[in-house]
Amino acid sequence: MPQTMKKCGEGSFELSNPVRIASAACAAGPFEKRGLLKEAFDLAFDDPYLGEKTWEKAEGSLARRIAAKLLEKSGLAPADVDFFFAGDLERQCMASTLGLLPYEIPYFGLYGACSTFTEGLILASALLDGGFGRRAGVITTSHFSTAEREYRTPLIYGKQRQPSAQHTVTGGGAVLLTALPAPEGVPYAAVTRFRVGRMRDMGITDAGNMGAAMAPAAAETLTGFLEDFGKTGDDYDLILTGDLGEVGHRILKELTHGMGFPLEGVLDDCGRLLYKEEQDAHAGGSGAGCSSLVFASSVLPRLLRGELGKVLFASTGALLSATSLLQGESIPGICHVVEVEAFSGKERA
Amino acid sequence: MKLSLSREEYARKVAGITPASPLARDMLFAFLTGGGICLLGQLFLEFYLSLGLSEELSGSLTSVSLIALGAVFSLTGLYAKLARFGGAGTLLPITGFSNSMISAAVEFKSEGLVSGLGANAFRIAGPVIVYGISAGILYGAVYWLSSRL
Incomplete structure (x- = not known):
């Protein structure tokens, strides 16, 4: 048994030390850019292809650019990050693979459908709280067009959707978690x-x-x-x-x-x-x-x-x-x- | 905390909350869109007939014209926009068949001309052909047998 048991009640957990969210970055596609949070995105693209030739590469590029923005905002080099948890909706999580491939950061690919971001936050926090590293990144992305291709019909195929159907977000976000203490006086x-x-x-x-x-x-x-x-x-x-x-x-x-x-x-x-x-x-x-x-x-x-x-x-x-x-x-x-x-x-x- | 609802109770709750599709509106739009496409077909037919072409040739040319027009509308993304409102009215006419093939062909081009475009062009239209031909064979067999009696 570890010195302090972190499990509380029937199935919840409390970290021994809060794991700080040092920075965050996000990017969104053209449809999201016209939406309610348009002012708040770090990056917003007018071209849903992000200059790539296929939708899958576009989502990979999205993940790559979010990760780059996260490192830039954190003032860190890839070598400063001990783990990266990433996930998306593509088969075998290819967007995460393409997105994080250039960085050579120790990498975990996750699949939890749209729950992946919190799944990553939990795993990263637990690893850091357990003393396995100093900093960990979590990133998830989705792309309307890769999801339509994977789960539904071709993009220009005409169809009617029911009122309870949802629209797959083109975009994603990332956070950098750290076990290091916060600079004093900074919220x-x-x-x-x-x-x-x-x-x-x-x-x-x-x-x-x-x-x-x-x-x-x-x-x-x-x-x-x-x-x-x-x-x-x-x-x-x-x-x-x-x-x-x-x-x-x-x-x-x-x-x-x-x-x-x-x-x-x-x-x-x-x-x-x-x-x-x-x-x-x-x-x-x-x-x-x-x-x-x-x-x-x-x-x-x-x-x-x-x-x-x-x-x-x-x-x-x-x-x-x-x-x-x-x-x-x-x-x-x-x-x-x-x-x-x-x-x-x-x-x- | 475990939910103490049976699947049946939950299904009733979901049905009570989930908004239903606006059927009356959907059917009206489908009627207008589908009817509009058929009207266009009729205009094509009248035009070809007025050129003095045979009825059979005019009918074929009408189909070809609608398929081509469906392809152009598909490629510009207009057919998908129309279908959001037109629903079954855009699905059923021959332009819908054209849209199903063009959309799949464009979609899977990224996986190569053979294993992408070639293998997937009939992805949506395929079932129509499989069961259309099957129904034709069945009808032919019944027709042949009944003509022998």
Whole structure:
């Protein structure tokens, strides 16, 4: 047994020392650039190909440029980073491979569908808290066109989508986590606690309603976390799920209410924060890059500005493949949660 | 905390919250779009007939014209935009068949001309051909047998 057991309650964990989020970077495509968070992106591209010849290379380029921006904003060289966790929605996570290949940073490829960003935050925080390194990066991306190719139909194929369908985000975000102490007096945000989600399959088979497939897992992860630490929704300024979209968000509100945790006042969803009504993105954004883009462009800056104090950040994933869908299998959902807290930087002194 | 809902109870909850497709509007748009494409076809037919061409040739030329027009609309991305509203009205006419082939051909060109474009051009249109031909054979067999009786 280690000296201090980090597991709390039935299945949540508390880090011995908060793992600081030293910097973040993000990039988005043209559709996102016209949306609600357009001012907040580090990079925004008008060309969805990013100057590449194929969509897959475009997403790889997206990941590469986000990683470069992250290193630039952190003032670090690739050799200063001990691990990089990366994930996307392409088969065998090729965008992450192409994106991080040039940097020669020790690399973990992750797949957790759209929950990957929080999955990476948890793994990176745990490694750093365990003393395995000083700095770790986490990056996730998605691209509308690679996702359409992989899961749906060719891009210029004409079709009608249902109101509960979501729009895969072209974009992504990255953070650099560090176990090193913060410079004195400078506000920062840090990961303090987490809960690893369990897969939940409630029998949803409609890929046009992935919010409904993911909401049960989100409800169980969030209420489990709150129960393990004896918290309620009132203890947080914001509880932000990954990409349930409008429909899944409404289901989650009802589910958590029914489980004795009314979260109506604090609950929101990354998929609802990216697009304007007139963009006709149906139920909102989705994709592995959705929650990382919103975290890097909106959540972290608000924590650093002091607008938010304590946040639960819970990316959600629908665990399906193009094959499983065609074979009529139902879609299990997953949701991981991290608690992120803002510190003034004066606590230690 | 484990959710204490059965799959059936959850399915009912989801159905209650998930917005339904606006069927009346969708059907009206499908009727107008599909009808519009058919009207265009009729105009082509009348035009070819007015040139003094035979009925059979005029019919074939009408199909070819619509397929070509469908391809042009597909390549400019206009067909996908039209289909967002037109739905089944853009899917059913021969222009939809054209769109399904052109879109797959463009999409898979990046995987090479043989194993990409060649192997995938019929990805969406393929089932129509497989079951269209199968139905034709079945119909022919029934027709042949019934004519012997």
